[in-house]
Amino acid sequence: MSAGASAKAEGPQPRTADWFVDRAADAGLDFVHVNGMSGQFYMPEVIGSGVALFDYDQDGDLDVYLVQGQPLGPGAPASRGGTPLTDRLYRNDLRVEADGTRRLHFTDVTAQSGIDARGYGMGVAVGDIDNDGRPDLYLTKFDAPNQLFHNNGDGTFTEISKRSGTDSRSWSVSAAFVDVDRDGWLDLYVGHYLRYTLEGNSRCVSPSGAPDYCTPDSYQPLPDRLYRNRHDGTFEDVSARSQIARAFGPALGVATADFNGDGWPDIYVANDGKENQLWINRRDGTFENRALLAGVALPLTGKAEASMGVDAGDLDDDGDDDLVVTELTGEGTNVFVNDGAGVFEDDSARTGIGPASTGLTGFGTAWFDYDNDGRLDVLAVNGAVQVIEALRQARDPFPVHQRRILFHNLGGGRFDDVTARAGAAFALSEVGRGAAFGDIDNDGDLDVIVANNNGPVRLLVNQAAAGAHWLGLRLVGAGGRDQVGARVRVTTAGIVRHRRARADGSYASANDPRVHVGLGGSAAPSDVVVQWPGGRSETFTGVAADRYTTLTEGTGR
C-alpha cells in the first residue's frame, strides 16, 4: 500500500460567501416531485425519490434524469399545475463562452426520449448493459414492474424491461450495475424494500395517538435480486445461486466496491432498521455475507439502525474503500473505516460525523472533494420520515423537513461540520432524498443535484473550489463503456490519492461515473495507475491537471 495523503490542506480556501448556489430554476430544471400524499400516511410518500447524472447523448456533459411519484389514494393530486406527473429527462445544453464563463441550461427532452416511465417512481440506476458506449437506464418502482430502457444513441430510448428479465414487481429503491463476474458485462443488483400495499397500510400513531408514518418493522422485508448479464440484452436471475437472497432486509441503499482488496467487486446493502449486508464476492458466482464480523452490519452500539444512503470511498487515502451510511434522527450518520482486508472499525464518533448528524435523518450522501484539497468530504441531504412535533405544532403542512449537512475532511480521520459556512442553499429546510454528485458544468469541481421529496429539485453548483487544481478522468473500456468499478491510484508531486469510478451509491440515484481528484495547490501532471474491473492494471503517466482525460483500457503501460 502506498502512503496516504498526509499533507495539510493545500491551495486557496473557499473565498465566496456561498460555497454552493442553487441554479435549478435559472438553468431550466423546473421539476417538482410530488409524493402523492393524501393524509393517509402511506409509506411510499416519504421514501422517494432519486436522480441520475449521466451523459445520455455523449456530448461530454452530464444530463439529468428525475424520478416522479404518483397519486396515492383518493384526494391526492394527479398533476402539478396541470402538468401530468411523469419522470423527466433533461438534456444539458452547457455552453462555455470564450472567456471561460459557463452557461448552464437544461432542456426537457422527455417527450422525444421515448422513456415512458410507469408507476410510482422510486430510484434510478445507470449502466451500459450492452457495451455500446451509451449509458442505459434502470428505473425502480413502488407499485409497478421496474423498467429497463436501452439507449439507442440518437436521443431516444427503447424499453426492454420484460425481455431483459429485470422487470421485478417488488418494491425497489436502489439498484446498482456492477460486473460481479468480471466478464466485461455489467450485471445488476436490485435492492428490494418491503412487502407493502396501500390496502394493507397499517395505521400507526405516535405515543400521543396522533397519526404518523409507520416504521419498516410494521411490514416484511423482501429478498434482493442479482441479475447476471447474458450479453444479449437479457439477464438471468441468479439470486438463489449466488446466495444473495439468503440474507435480506428492507434494502434502501446499495454501494459496490472491492472492499477486501482481492480485485473482485463486493456489494454493501444498507437495510432500513435491520442489519446491513456485506456481500463478499467468492469469485465463483456466489457471495458470502460477512457484514457482522466485518463490523458493518451494525454500529458499535449493536442496535440495528435505519440505514438509508450509503457511499464507499477512501476517506483516509490508504488505498481501500470506507463506508458512510446515513441514519435516522437520534442515530447519527455512521462511518466505517476499512483496514484494507474488509474489516471495519466504527469511527462514527471519532470522525465527528456521527455526533454532528444526530439530529437529522439522512438520505442521499457521498464522499466527494468539494474544495479540491485532495481529501474526500461528505455531504448528506436530510428529511425526516416521521412527523417532527415542533413543525406539526407550527401547522407545517409537511412537517418532516430538515437542512442538509456538509462535512469538511480535516485529515487524520477528523471532519468538521461546515454547513453554516456553505451558504444559503444549506440553510434551506427540505425533505431531501436522492442526491447525485458530478461535475455538471465541467469546471473541475463537483456539484450536487438534490431530489427533494414533494418539493423542487436543487442544482447546487459548486463555487467552493475556485483556484484549486484538479484531475478529471474518464475511464472507458472497449466500446467506450464507462468502466465503473475501476480503481485509480493517482500520484501528484509525491502525494498519493485513491479513487474509484462509480455511478452507484448515495440513495436511489446515479452519480457522474468520471473520476474526480482534487489536487489542492499542485498543477503538476500525475501518474495514474488504473486497476480495471476485469483485473488488469495499467499505468498512465503525465496526466495533465485541470482537465478531463479519457483513459482507455488497453492503451496504458
Add this chain to the structure above:
Amino acid sequence: MAVGVACVVMTMACARHDVRQAVPDVPLPDISRAATDVQAQLREQHAVMTRVVEQPSSSPAERAAAYGDMGKLFVATELYEAAERCFANARQLAPGDMRWPYYLAHVARLANDPARAAGFFEQTLALQPDHVPSLVWLAEMRLAQSRPADAKPLLLKAQSLAPREAAALYGLGRVALEEHDFAGAVRQLEAALALVPSASRVQYPLAMAYRGLGNPQQAEAHLRLRGEADLPPADGLMGEIGGLLKNAAAYETRGGQAIDDKRWPDAVRELRQAIAVAPNNGFTRLNLGTALYMTGDANGALEQYQAAVRLRPDLAKAHFAIGVLKETAGDDAAALDAFGAAVRADPASSEAQLSLADALRRTGRVEESLPHYADVLRANPSASQASFGYAMGLVRLKRYAEARDRLAEAARAYPDQPGFAHALARLLASAPDDHVRDGPRALTIMNELLKTQNTLSSAETMAMVFAEVGEWDRAVAWQRQTIDAARQAKQPALVARLAANLRLYQQKKPCRIPWADDDPVHRPGAK
C-alpha cells in the same frame, strides 16, 4: 397597627403574587391530533396544574411539583418544547430539587441535543453528586459527543457507588472499545452481561472486542447471541414517565417494546390493558396471542388469535398463528383451514404459503402443494425449505426426472445444506425410472457426503448406491450395519424396512423405492 399589619399582609401577598408571576405560563399546545383519551388526559393534567399554580396558598414546591407532573406527561406524549417549559418553571420554583434539571436533561436528550443534555446532567450532579443515573447518562452524552475520556471517570464513579449497576459497566466497555483497549472492553462487557444476561444488545460490542483481540471464534459466538434488549441505567425518575399514558396506543407500544425485549410477562400485562381500553383491535389481540404463546399459554394464545380473526378476517398472521397451533396439536384438518385462510388473506405471505404447502403434502394432497411452493420460490429464490418441499413433492408424484433436476440445482445453490445432495444421491441410486438413475454419480456424491454426514439415513442411502453399482457384498455389509444401528436406536419401523431391502441385496436386486410413502420426508411438520 392595623395599617402596619395590612401593609405586611399586602407585602406578603405581593411577594406571593411576584413568585407566581416570575415563571412564564405554560399553555396547552395544540393537541388536536392526539387520541381523544390522550387529549382528555392532557387537559385534565393541565387543569390540575393550573389550579395549583394559581392557588395563592400553594407553596413554591407544590407549584414546582404541579409543573413537574405536567412536564412528565408532555414527555410521555413527545411534546418536548412544552415539557421543557414546565421543568424550567419547576426548577425556578424549586432550585434545590435535582429532579427538574434531571428531567430537563432527558428532554434535551430525547430532542437529540446531547450537548444541552450534558449541561443539565451536570447541574443535576451539582445538586446530588452521587446520583448514579445522572453519572451514567452524562457519560452517555459524552460518548455521543465523541468524548470517551470524559465519560470514563463518570462511569468509574458510578461503578464505585453502585457496583451492580450494569449500565456503568456497559458504558466502560464501550469507552474501552473507543480507546482500542479490547481486553478492557471484554472485561467490562462480560461483567455487564454477568449481571444482566438478558441484555443482548451488549453481545455485539463484546463481539467486536473479541475481534479486536484477534479471537474471531469468540467474536462469532457472541454475534450469534446478539439482540435488541438494551441496558439503560436503573432509573426510577424516568420510569415514572414510562407508565403515564393510559391510552391503547401507549399500552400497545409498551407491549411491543416488551415483545422486542422478550419480556413476555410484561408484554402480556401491557397488551391486556390495551385490550381493556380498546377491545376491538385485532392487531392487539394478535400481539397478545404471541406474548401468551411465548409464556407457554397455548390455549390463551389460541383464544386471542381466534378473537383477532373474528375482528379482522383479513389478518393473515392471526390465521397463520392458528394454523401453527393446530398443526402442533396434530389437527391437520384445522391447520389446513387456517393456513388456507392466511393465504387467501395475504397471498404474498411466504410463511403462510410454505406452511400450507407442507400441510397439503403431509396430508397426501401433493399436487395441490406444488403451486404454493412455487409461489414461495418466486418471492424468495433462496427459500430452501420450499425448494426441498417442491422436489420431494415431485418424487411423491413419481415425476422423478423433474425431481432430480430440482435437487441438483438446489444442491448447487445450497452447498451448506447436505440434505439436497443426499436426496439427489438416493434418487439417482433408486428411482424406478431408468433414465433418471445414475449410480456412479450417486456414488461420487455419497463418498463426499459421508466425510461429514454419518446418519442412519445416509448409511441406508449408501447401501442403495452400492446395490445400484453392483457392489452387492458392500451393499449387504452396509445394510447389516445400518440395521444394527437402527435396532440400537430403537426404530423398529426402520429396521423392518431396512430388512426388506437387505433381502433384495442378498438376492442381488437393487432397491427401487427411494422413500416409502409414509417416510418422514413426505410428512413435513408431522407430530
